[in-house]
Amino acid sequence: MKYTLCALALLTGSFALIPQAAMAADAQINVDCNFSHMKPDDAILMPGMPGMAMSHDFVGNRSADAYSTAESLKLHPKTTCDNAADSTAYWVPTMMLPDGTIVNPTYIKNYYQADNVLQYPITPYPYGLQLLAGDHRGTTANPHVTFLCANGTGYTNTADQICGLRAAGDAVQFNIGVMFPDCWDGVNLAAKGTKNAVYSNSNGQCPADHPVKLAKVNMNIAYVLTNITSLDVSKIKLSLDPKTIDGKLTTLWGSIYTAHGDFMNGWSDDATKFMADRCMNYSMDCGTNIPYSYSDVEADTYVSDQTDSNKNFGDAKTLLVQDNWNTPGRDQNKQTLALMKFKIPALPANMDDYPGVDFKYKIRVFDGNISDTAAVTIYFYPTDPGAWDENTVTWNNKPAFKYTADGSMYMDNVQQFRYVDVDKAVRAAIAAGKTEVAYYVGGERNGRTLSINSKESGKNPTLMLIGYKEVVEP
Numbered sequence: 305m306k307y308t309l310c311a312l313a314l315l316t317g318s319f320a321l322i323p324q325a326a327m328a329a330d331a332q333i334n335v336d337c338n339f340s341h342m343k344p345d346d347a348i349l350m351p352g353m354p355g356m357a358m359s360h361d362f363v364g365n366r367s368a369d370a371y372s373t374a375e376s377l378k379l380h381p382k383t384t385c386d387n388a389a390d391s392t393a394y395w396v397p398t399m400m401l402p403d404g405t406i407v408n409p410t411y412i413k414n415y416y417q418a419d420n421v422l423q424y425p426i427t428p429y430p431y432g433l434q435l436l437a438g439d440h441r442g443t444t445a446n447p448h449v450t451f452l453c454a455n456g457t458g459y460t461n462t463a464d465q466i467c468g469l470r471a472a473g474d475a476v477q478f479n480i481g482v483m484f485p486d487c488w489d490g491v492n493l494a495a496k497g498t499k500n501a502v503y504s505n506s507n508g509q510c511p512a513d514h515p516v517k518l519a520k521v522n523m524n525i526a527y528v529l530t531n532i533t534s535l536d537v538s539k540i541k542l543s544l545d546p547k548t549i550d551g552k553l554t555t556l557w558g559s560i561y562t563a564h565g566d567f568m569n570g571w572s573d574d575a576t577k578f579m580a581d582r583c584m585n586y587s588m589d590c591g592t593n594i595p596y597s598y599s600d601v602e603a604d605t606y607v608s609d610q611t612d613s614n615k616n617f618g619d620a621k622t623l624l625v626q627d628n629w630n631t632p633g634r635d636q637n638k639q640t641l642a643l644m645k646f647k648i649p650a651l652p653a654n655m656d657d658y659p660g661v662d663f664k665y666k667i668r669v670f671d672g673n674i675s676d677t678a679a680v681t682i683y684f685y686p687t688d689p690g691a692w693d694e695n696t697v698t699w700n701n702k703p704a705f706k707y708t709a710d711g712s713m714y715m716d717n718v719q720q721f722r723y724v725d726v727d728k729a730v731r732a733a734i735a736a737g738k739t740e741v742a743y744y745v746g747g748e749r750n751g752r753t754l755s756i757n758s759k760e761s762g763k764n765p766t767l768m769l770i771g772y773k774e775v776v777e778p
Contacts, residue, residue, distance in 0.1 A: 315503050329417035331584035333594050336775040337363040337385040339408045342398060345370035348566050350497050358543040359398040359555065363412045368393035374432035377570035381657050388661045388771030389596040391570035396525055397440065400557055402539035407527055411775060415522040418584050420508030425585040426517050428576040434495040437484040438564025440544065445564050449563045450481035451537055463560045467535040476529040476536065476778060482565040486520035487511060509570050519584055523565050544757050574598055582766065593723065595768035597649035603694040603764060604758045608640040613699040621758040627747030642745035643697065643757055645689045646767035648730060660773040665730040668766045670757040672719040679716040679750035683709040686729055689742035
């Protein structure tokens with residue numbers, strides 16, 4: 305029996321891991337994870353029994369083993385995933401090629417998805433949730449498990465393909481897709497013996513006995529095989545639970561139809577809330593913009609000069625921004641500035657748990673140009689968070705600031721969420737012992753009116769701490 309670790313797939317050479325179900329989703333985010341380790345452990349079906357389970361390939365949380373719990377994943381959050389907020393433990397059976405070579409996944413791409421969220425919104429993943437998908441005793445095609453040859457015609461449920469070299473000509477790439485159930489019973493966090501989760505129907509609706517709708521995980525497992533030129537999928541073997549034969553624990557192997565996946569939730573609490581309530585329930589594809597932690601705006605309003613100079617707009621659902629530096633000048637033309645104040649989300653207590661992660665502070669706002677179709681820039685000017693109250697501030701008593709921006713944002717007339725990098729300024733505030741930051745938002749200096757949704761609108765301005773690293777082979 306031979307053993308090899310699949311070569312890391314370069315982004316330019318890998319086949320896009322987008323199964324049909326992923327492309328059809330109303331809302332999604334995605335996470336890329338490298339292979340972490342291989343162990344005969346299963347903390348869901350054989351908890352506390354190291355070495356007694358089938359061989360599994362683990363990605364995500366580096367500490368995952370037979371003793372893993374929600375608490376241990378949180379205590380040891382190091383992850384092979386690109387999003388530092390995702391310390392989930394994912395594991396799949398180990399694969400054996402027809403020639404007896406054991407291979408590990410090159411990477412796994414997880415799509416978190418939901419359908420028809422406006423009618424059936426999702427709930428954040430509960431702490432400690434476990435999920436199972438596929439059938440480790442399977443003998444025939446499973447509607448929730450798919451196979452792909454990168455040189456083929458797409459995903460299929462049947463193992464009747466012969467994979468050849470992918471388009472780049474450098475490797476055979478074979479993918480397994482495993483879709484997890486998305487309807488939780490609302491009671492059982494443990495998956496063993498409970499059937500705690502089932503699948504929603506084609507309309508995205510959950511049954512009455514499993515009423516809590518979650519984002520469904522589409523796990524796409526990629527094997528990039530540089531040492532072969534063809535692969536008969538029907539002859540692939542996957543690990544099975546061992547049996548004692550003649551007094552020895554003996555490894556067993558099953559067909560490709562035994563493909564399955566295990567999930568033990570390790571997302572940060574803020575990340576799961578944001579994923580559901582600030583992203584997917586808006587029918588959005590948030591890509592990689594899921595924060596490790598965040599804080600919604602705690603105060604926002606706008607101030608305007610001239611005839612509105614003594615008015616307060618603290619309960620406005622829309623913040624207006626307008627600036628005009630043309631003749632006769634900014635001080636003579638009408639000017640409207642938005643104000644927003646945030647608590648600073650804390651950085652992780654132990655940064656050593658996040659090697660290679662680039663943490664950045666960003667502000668997300670829902671905005672757009674409401675004057676015309678031009679693409680313009682708005683500016684974020686720092687000010688004192690303690691010098692104003694949203695219910696009393698007016699142009700006449702507004703806090704001081706300078707027209708020196710900490711960040712800027714480019715926008716057109718499409719009303720949508722956009723992001724501005726304020727990392728340098730927020731870190732300076734932290735270094736100065738501050739726990740809050742505040743900004744004026746100034747216009748594009750040519751008199752156009754721009755709108756930003758306030759906290760009263762439901763689409764809150766948000767200060768996000770996003771942590772990402774490049775996914776490479778460990």
